[in-house]
Amino acid sequence: MVSLADRVALDQDAQTGLKRSRQEKHLKIIINNLHRILQRQQLKYGIFVIELSLPTTFNIGVLMNMGFLLANNISEYDCFVFHDVDLIPLDDRIAYHCDVSPKHMSAFNTKYAKVNIAKALPYSAYVGGVISLRGVDYKKLNGFSNAYFGWGGTDDDIEIRAKAAMIPFKRENQNIGRYYALPHQRDKMSSKYAANNKHVATETQIL
Template identity: 30%
Template sequence: MEQSDCHLRKFVHHEKKKSGQHYLKEPNLVVDVISFIMRIRRSSKIVLSFGLGIVFLFYIFIPTATTVTSKETDCNCRKDGDFSHNTAGHVANEDSGLYKSQNHPDDPHKLAILIPFRDRFEELLEFAPHISEFLNRQKKNHHIFVINQVDNLRFNRASLLNVGFLESSPTFDYVAMHDVDLLPLNKELVYEFPSEGPFHVAAPHLHPRYHYPTFIGGILLVQRVHFHKVDGLSNKYWGWGLEDDEFYARLKEAQLSITRPGNLTSSTKNTFRHIHDRRIRKRDMIKCYNQQEITRKRDRQTGLSTTRYHIQSKREITVEGAEVTILNVILECNRSITPWCDCTENVGNTLKGQKKREKMDDIIVPKIDRKKHITQDG
């Protein structure tokens, strides 16, 4: 708001100059007028009344003009786009610290909440103030980063999380891979620094929809060093599903133990509120080219180090007191590796009719009893 007011004041000042209007810069003009009146020896009542009227008008307008001029002088407006890109395509981070409303001196750690995002603004308006208030009660240093995919490719949650990790300052020593449609309700859910390894907040025995043992989606806290260690997430997962399962395989291969909340007083029904309605926001379940076959296996080609993208713009907004950084991101697709980033020309799995398939190593797809491990709540 201060930046908007600043630009508005400059605009008004410029327009007044164009129209020949000028601010009164010296309040001493009032004294000069009074002295002039007093020098008139035979001033009539009319002259006296006219003079006093001028003095009255000066007293009305001078404070306003002086105040505007002062604000204009002190204003330091930050121009839109005052950030640079380095050779790798990443924004050069300026460590300006955390916002006052989210800064807790007693907390030695800083949490970056990474929200992969596209067309979910109604959910964001509810999520941002909720999670900020939730973490402020726990006195956790935190900041919300919304990584908004603005290209025409299919949604890639994993790549957006990689982008958010790269764009957040290294002063954030742990990240939360957080769905925008999952709101924590139980105060016993602590977003503590995961010193013993990744901490799965939305555990299978608490998540309202997914309950299989290897599930690590929804909300996962990861140390920055551990995220680097496994090279982030795979960039092969365009469309919905399996990127979390592939990340689980990376964590296990790196021998990182995953811990979860225990002894909570709530259950799958009241630990979280899931605000996604699959009837309104349908998931992209399409499989094309050889996507179905390739994405079932552990990815050893792509990850954090191979993420390619451009930052279209960066915005700082406030949602009911919650400070949010929005990164509008254009992802790049290596079509020789993942042609299924765009299924408009080839819908359907090209390997579907083959009788003989190559040996499947590194399978990451969990075997799930859907009746037992998936709740049909939307």
């Protein structure tokens, strides 16, 4: 049984101070694409762009938690999609709604295609990029961790906690959940993440 959302909130992160002009260009591209898909799917939705206003180290967990709180203060959304600003959906069949389990929507990410063209993901438990989850599940998981400064760690953290809470992530069909990664320069790797995941530090990106 699939529980479709009546209202969907899309939370997109944009990094202030890190190639700002490029981020703004990415934002225009992704919003134009999302409006087209969401309107065809006849969804009631809101798009919230969350970014850091001070020159500080990137913390995506803080951004996504702020987006969730902001959306809840504005309307009664029951489904939340957390969306990297640089990932462009390539298939209109990607369903921007929530299932009974959290979903990793970006099942095929061109950023990783050079490393693993068969899967185009860095590892099997990866849930970075675009995910959807119901508001009740977000609260059950107590949101995202704020402990990871720089990139890396936040996605793995929530994937592990979702398993522990008996609401593991499901993955979109790879033939449908396909996203193109716009070129960008990201912040330094989280020191907490790097200490436990040294093999990830040398991953290849398409720039």
